[in-house]
Amino acid sequence: MINAQVSARNQRVPKCGLFLSAHHKPSARLIMVTEKPFGQKEPAVRKALTAATSTRVAHTSLCMDSCFRSPPQVPYPWDWRLVRGVLGGFCYHRPESTAIFMSYSLPVYERHDMGTITQMPEVIRPRHHVLVRVTHWLIVLGFVALLATGGEILTCHPRFYWSETGNVNMRPAFTVPIPSSRGSVPTGYSFVLHDQNGWGRYLHFEAAWIVILTSLLYGAFGFFQGHFWRNLVPNASDLMPKKLGNNIVRHLRFERPSEEEAWSYNALQRLTYLLVVFVLFPLMIWTGLAMSQAFGSVFPSAVTILGGLQSARTLHFFVAILLVLFLFIHVLMVFLAGLRKRVGPMITGGVTQQKEQVWAKFQGVNS
Amino acid sequence: MGKISRRKLLTTGLLAAAGATGLGVAAKLADYYGLIPPDSGVLFGTGETLDYAAHRLFGRHALAREFAQSQISKDPYANPVSPLGTEFERLKQGGFADWRLAVDGMVARPASFSLAEIKSFPRGTQITMNGCEEGWTYIAEWSGPRLAHVLSLVGALPQARYVVYRSFQTRWWDSIDIDEALHPQTILAIGMNGHDLPIPFGGPLRLRVPRQLGYKSIKYLTRLTVTDDIKRFGKGLGAATAERGYAWYAGI
Numbered sequence: 001m002i003n004a005q006v007s008a009r010n011q012r013v014p015k016c017g018l019f020l021s022a023h024h025k026p027s028a029r030l031i032m033v034t035e036k037p038f039g040q041k042e043p044a045v046r047k048a049l050t051a052a053t054s055t056r057v058a059h060t061s062l063c064m065d066s067c068f069r070s071p072p073q074v075p076y077p078w079d080w081r082l083v084r085g086v087l088g089g090f091c092y093h094r095p096e097s098t099a100i101f102m103s104y105s106l107p108v109y110e111r112h113d114m115g116t117i118t119q120m121p122e123v124i125r126p127r128h129h130v131l132v133r134v135t136h137w138l139i140v141l142g143f144v145a146l147l148a149t150g151g152e153i154l155t156c157h158p159r160f161y162w163s164e165t166g167n168v169n170m171r172p173a174f175t176v177p178i179p180s181s182r183g184s185v186p187t188g189y190s191f192v193l194h195d196q197n198g199w200g201r202y203l204h205f206e207a208a209w210i211v212i213l214t215s216l217l218y219g220a221f222g223f224f225q226g227h228f229w230r231n232l233v234p235n236a237s238d239l240m241p242k243k244l245g246n247n248i249v250r251h252l253r254f255e256r257p258s259e260e261e262a263w264s265y266n267a268l269q270r271l272t273y274l275l276v277v278f279v280l281f282p283l284m285i286w287t288g289l290a291m292s293q294a295f296g297s298v299f300p301s302a303v304t305i306l307g308g309l310q311s312a313r314t315l316h317f318f319v320a321i322l323l324v325l326f327l328f329i330h331v332l333m334v335f336l337a338g339l340r341k342r343v344g345p346m347i348t349g350g351v352t353q354q355k356e357q358v359w360a361k362f363q364g365v366n367s
Numbered sequence: 368m369g370k371i372s373r374r375k376l377l378t379t380g381l382l383a384a385a386g387a388t389g390l391g392v393a394a395k396l397a398d399y400y401g402l403i404p405p406d407s408g409v410l411f412g413t414g415e416t417l418d419y420a421a422h423r424l425f426g427r428h429a430l431a432r433e434f435a436q437s438q439i440s441k442d443p444y445a446n447p448v449s450p451l452g453t454e455f456e457r458l459k460q461g462g463f464a465d466w467r468l469a470v471d472g473m474v475a476r477p478a479s480f481s482l483a484e485i486k487s488f489p490r491g492t493q494i495t496m497n498g499c500e501e502g503w504t505y506i507a508e509w510s511g512p513r514l515a516h517v518l519s520l521v522g523a524l525p526q527a528r529y530v531v532y533r534s535f536q537t538r539w540w541d542s543i544d545i546d547e548a549l550h551p552q553t554i555l556a557i558g559m560n561g562h563d564l565p566i567p568f569g570g571p572l573r574l575r576v577p578r579q580l581g582y583k584s585i586k587y588l589t590r591l592t593v594t595d596d597i598k599r600f601g602k603g604l605g606a607a608t609a610e611r612g613y614a615w616y617a618g619i
Contacts, residue, residue: 153502157499157502165438165496165505167442167504168444168503169443169444184446184447197501202409202411205414206414206415206417293496293498293577293580294429297426297429297432297578298422298429313502
């Protein structure tokens, strides 16, 4: 009888999440789940697996040395076959923190005897957590609305100042060379755009609420679930000047990313996301709020620290430019890596690996 | 997915009912505590409601920032206004001695004050910012009696929830909630930077609502109406600007 403990200790199975052995037949049956449903009570895991596989699951064992992201792919000396589409209802977590139960799709595989390989599975590897996906696309929605309406609001007064005050009677720090929607602003253009500032401002603030509330949700998730620590904080070794330098050079050459990067962000990518999440977005929200008279009445120092209301407005403009730059590079990199390869997992949460590829690797191991 | 169990069905049903009731109660409570603006039903009214509710929850009585004498703008700017007409010209010739501010609605003693009477009221000054929705700002010293003083003179009734105010330019009217109306910095401005309020800046009489954008500080103020039902005015959105697509609450 094949025992889960034995398999877990098997060094040839370095990356696996959870093993479950089920004794519904005289010969043992081993079922593996690609991710460890950590924090779930063992009976609950058994119950869920029993329901999903129509198999009485008698014993579960966690493989603690595992890297949970990994799939039941090669190199395994046997065939893992998908026994049941997916198993819903688990999300793994870092061992030391609290687990969060999420509905999540995980493939369930069944182990077959060695040498009886008849068919290779299509491997679906989980990639992005459902909360990351939902918040990502909500932020995209809000960001696009903010960018469009922000541009519209800019046309009302495409001049920027420093400190508290600034108007057409004063000298601007700089002027954005675009036409204006107000005749009172000298622009050098002979025409005045149509005033769209009513709905522009309404939508700007509504979209800002979407982004702020989504960011709070994402931030709480990132801290408590471990997403920031695991997926965004880079490895110290990757930050060594030489390694980071190589990474930058690879980006500047527009080299296609390695297969490995489909599963884990590279160090430069992690640093960029950290900058966007912890510096640019907070700064954008802060400088935006600092332009509000009502916000300034409640938190006056939040305006004065920035140098004044017009300084806040100028900073808001610059941070917006940095975020647009990020958006541009982000989308460019997605195209470089493969639109379907990158956008697919951000929508469905997993990647279906090509059969041929797995097959080839598998054969390599066996031969 | 197996078949839905009775327990699951019951739990879901009860939760849905509780959720719906909770939302209904929350909406009623929010309205009771004055967290729903009159234009909450427009296309982007959800964001507007959140703006308004957030400020009323966290800063109902907060004071607008005041500045030092040295920060007063040397070049304040006023958006141009459409021609004010011959009647305004006649009032101007008479030194605005005939300018009157009517106060009516839910008040014990409806009244009409002359400019001289308003000037005789206890007057305060504030150095605050006027910010335009377009993005520009200036700082000035404003003086005039508090709106709260005028409301107490006429005996505004305790049920009052809004003050509707109108301009000599009949296309401009607006309203503020009673918290904003009783706020110590909401004044009937008659002076600016030590002089009479200049006509381009709204002289002889302008409402100053320094916690909100300039368009709430209506120029050439002629009438105040105290009410508990803002829906009765115009299209029910609380302001002429709101009817033209601008937010009623302009704290942001």
